[in-house]
Amino acid sequence: MSGHGGVLIHLYPEQPLVEVATIDINDDDAYTISSTHFRRVFKSDNKAVWDLLKINLIDLPSYNHIRRYVVKSDGRQAWISLRQFYEVEDFIERTRETAFARLTSTFYKGETSKFDFEKYINVHKTANRMLQICNFNSGSGLDDATKIQHFKSGIRPEAGLEVALTTSRSYPTYRGFDHLVSFVSTEVDQKKIRGQQVASFTNRRVSSTQTSQSSKPTSNHDKSIESCVVDGKRIYRMSYPKKEFSSFTKAQREAVLKNAQRTSSLFAREGSICSSGFP
Numbered sequence: 001m002s003g004h005g006g007v008l009i010h011l012y013p014e015q016p017l018v019e020v021a022t023i024d025i026n027d028d029d030a031y032t033i034s035s036t037h038f039r040r041v042f043k044s045d046n047k048a049v050w051d052l053l054k055i056n057l058i059d060l061p062s063y064n065h066i067r068r069y070v071v072k073s074d075g076r077q078a079w080i081s082l083r084q085f086y087e088v089e090d091f092i093e094r095t096r097e098t099a100f101a102r103l104t105s106t107f108y109k110g111e112t113s114k115f116d117f118e119k120y121i122n123v124h125k126t127a128n129r130m131l132q133i134c135n136f137n138s139g140s141g142l143d144d145a146t147k148i149q150h151f152k153s154g155i156r157p158e159a160g161l162e163v164a165l166t167t168s169r170s171y172p173t174y175r176g177f178d179h180l181v182s183f184v185s186t187e188v189d190q191k192k193i194r195g196q197q198v199a200s201f202t203n204r205r206v207s208s209t210q211t212s213q214s215s216k217p218t219s220n221h222d223k224s225i226e227s228c229v230v231d232g233k234r235i236y237r238m239s240y241p242k243k244e245f246s247s248f249t250k251a252q253r254e255a256v257l258k259n260a261q262r263t264s265s266l267f268a269r270e271g272s273i274c275s276s277g278f279p
Contacts, residue, residue: 045075046073046074046075046076047073047075048075049075049076049078049079050069050073050074050075050078051073051075052075053066053075053078053079053082054066054070062082062085062086065078065081065082065085066078066081066082069081086133091134092134092135093134095130095131095133095134096130096131096134096136098127098130099127099128099130099131099134099136100127100131102123102124102126102127103123103124103127103150103154104150104153104154106120106123106124106154107154107155107156108120108154108155108156108159109156109158109159110158110159110160111188111192117184117185117188118185120154120155121181121185124147124150124151124154128141128142128147129141144175144176144177145175147177148175148177148180151177151180151181152165155184160191161184161187161188161191164183164184164187165184168180168183168184228255230249230251230252230255231249231251231252233248233252235248235252235255235256235259236259237259237260237262238259239260240256
């Protein structure tokens, strides 16, 4: 690139530089000509290309193909290496097959911690970009109708989005892939909110039930056991743990002792009746 926005094409060392406003991207000669690979301008451009490649690819597997050029910051050789790997027919075919495999074998069955709707969307968008990269359909990738077909096919009934998908068929607005994705995403978000509300209501009911049950007699405080209220606390005719008994008021402890005496008297009477029945 020249300093004032034009494009400099280096033809041959013995020919002068030719400056043009634009170049035809379909003109193969513009990209395959022999250019000068020295001088200050080329070195600057070469490093600029390297910097762009490094910034965009350093966290991707493709960076492994150009790592060896990091010392010299050789953008030209890095670019050539990438083209040699990614533009061969074998790679293009593998990319196309991988993209279609992802579109046909990825399913959304509802929100889970490992796979949510956002990840499902990303799988489809990534696969569509892969098809564009490998020049499928002249570089356009899948048309919207085919994208939508794959997208809907992967949403299983257990996801609970059948109503949303049926609704989308009735409105021309949702015949575009991006519009459909936005619409279904909104439905998924609403479904999550409703689920959270139901879970919150259920938790409140369970908590209320547990609180109510905790205020009732436990197995040691059965309703059938004789009881009385002393100083605001219901005292049952039973044995209390030492720690709990110590926390009672004086009147409550006296009530526990009276109940214990009554129980002892009852057992004594029942024992004497039983004993009188035997010689």
